[in-house]
Amino acid sequence: MLELHLHAKVLVRPILGEIRLSLDAGERVCLLGPSGIGKTTLMNILAGLDTEFSGQIRFSGGQPKIGYMFQEPRLLPWRTLRQNLALVCHQPALIDELLHAVDLHTAQDLYPNQLSLGMARRAALARCLVIQPDLILLDEPLVSLDPKSAEQMRQLILRLHQTYPQTRMLMVTHDPVDAEVLADRVLILGGQPAQIRAELDPQAPDFQQQLHAYTA
Amino acid sequence: MKQRVFEQLLVLLLLGCVWQGIALWLQDPLLPSPWQVGQLMQIEAQSGALGYHLWATLQRVFISFTAAMCLGVLLGVFMGALRPVNRVLDPVLVLMLNLPALVLIILLYVWLGLVEAAALLAVVLNKIPNVAVNMREGARSLDPKLAEMAQVYGFSFKQKVWDLWLPQLFPYLMASMRGGLALIWKIVLVVELLGRSNGVGFQLHVAFQMFDVAMILAYSFAFIAVVQLIEWLGLQPLEQRARRWQEVKRHA
Numbered sequence: 001m002l003e004l005h006l007h008a009k010v011l012v013r014p015i016l017g018e019i020r021l022s023l024d025a026g027e028r029v030c031l032l033g034p035s036g037i038g039k040t041t042l043m044n045i046l047a048g049l050d051t052e053f054s055g056q057i058r059f060s061g062g063q064p065k066i067g068y069m070f071q072e073p074r075l076l077p078w079r080t081l082r083q084n085l086a087l088v089c090h091q092p093a094l095i096d097e098l099l100h101a102v103d104l105h106t107a108q109d110l111y112p113n114q115l116s117l118g119m120a121r122r123a124a125l126a127r128c129l130v131i132q133p134d135l136i137l138l139d140e141p142l143v144s145l146d147p148k149s150a151e152q153m154r155q156l157i158l159r160l161h162q163t164y165p166q167t168r169m170l171m172v173t174h175d176p177v178d179a180e181v182l183a184d185r186v187l188i189l190g191g192q193p194a195q196i197r198a199e200l201d202p203q204a205p206d207f208q209q210q211l212h213a214y215t216a
Numbered sequence: 217m218k219q220r221v222f223e224q225l226l227v228l229l230l231l232g233c234v235w236q237g238i239a240l241w242l243q244d245p246l247l248p249s250p251w252q253v254g255q256l257m258q259i260e261a262q263s264g265a266l267g268y269h270l271w272a273t274l275q276r277v278f279i280s281f282t283a284a285m286c287l288g289v290l291l292g293v294f295m296g297a298l299r300p301v302n303r304v305l306d307p308v309l310v311l312m313l314n315l316p317a318l319v320l321i322i323l324l325y326v327w328l329g330l331v332e333a334a335a336l337l338a339v340v341l342n343k344i345p346n347v348a349v350n351m352r353e354g355a356r357s358l359d360p361k362l363a364e365m366a367q368v369y370g371f372s373f374k375q376k377v378w379d380l381w382l383p384q385l386f387p388y389l390m391a392s393m394r395g396g397l398a399l400i401w402k403i404v405l406v407v408e409l410l411g412r413s414n415g416v417g418f419q420l421h422v423a424f425q426m427f428d429v430a431m432i433l434a435y436s437f438a439f440i441a442v443v444q445l446i447e448w449l450g451l452q453p454l455e456q457r458a459r460r461w462q463e464v465k466r467h468a
Contacts, residue, residue, distance in 0.1 A: 049367060068369075078379075087371070088369045088370075111464050
């Protein structure tokens, strides 16, 4: 069990209010909310990048290993794809496995600026899984991809989650379709400071109507 | 690349011809022709004097270049990365930048005596501020997004240095090295002229006292050639290797 209990996060003005979030092994949770609400801030807090908040993060297994897929791929442009993965993982076999999984094994010696955005995203996804994380944070993994690449990416995330079923996944999105396809639970963030306004089950028959009620 | 070298050589050859023409026309010992300078260079090389003095200067350039680069890079990166350090050291840096090289050389010779240590220290202290200013800009331009990435993925210090910082600082480092080499060998000549008994600067001093223009030109051109060789064989290949990732064609 990985738990976050946040009291407040203030940056000039209060951004995040009282938030409780817990993730069981293998759970896929989607954070939905308008832009600027503080979704990325919440991710940064979980990732340990933002330590100026009041609250605590608890993880039963000590220090959780976290793979973070940022909105921009943030690969090192002066290292090849494979070198980028090798920087965070010392098992060549595992790197091979993930390069195959994201279908980039033929591109492993290319530099990031030779890749399309979709490929770079897949590379970033591979990097975040190659460390065998307890939790992966995906910040808008499908944003600004063309419909075909977005659908491929959606299927890829699902497939990879089946391959590594113990991995917890927290994904930020503003697209209800992503939430429905990818998540076990959908949390709606809203208000100022932002709080979790509702928790929805994407498998529920009236999911879209419920969602509409909150996002409209 | 080959085309460019050819063009450069052509320009130099043309300049040489103009010079030869003027020298032939004036017939003045104060303007020797390139032919005479070349002959003198050959004589000096055969006697061993040219090699000896070039080597002495080259050693000084190498030692002070290395020291100034190391210290300047450290200073500049610290100043760029840490605001309090910058606030304290910035006035010192401005002072050092504006201090004429000659003043520093004279003062160090007066205080430490006409010794090798004073000569080298003078060169190093003259160069450090330029390197530091350059590297400070570099450190300020480090990408915070990549730094976050490195933090999340737990990069070791060594990885941060080699894989994160150095590639970002490389263009600034290269600019410092280029400018550094040119500036340092000029200062080394002054230092040698004022207080050493070997090196190209010392030879220039001797030649100056005898108004031996051919000798002055012979030693100057010999050293320019050495610096140009360092640029071609050392710096340019290094730069090409490090910039490989930028050369590759971007994905359509």
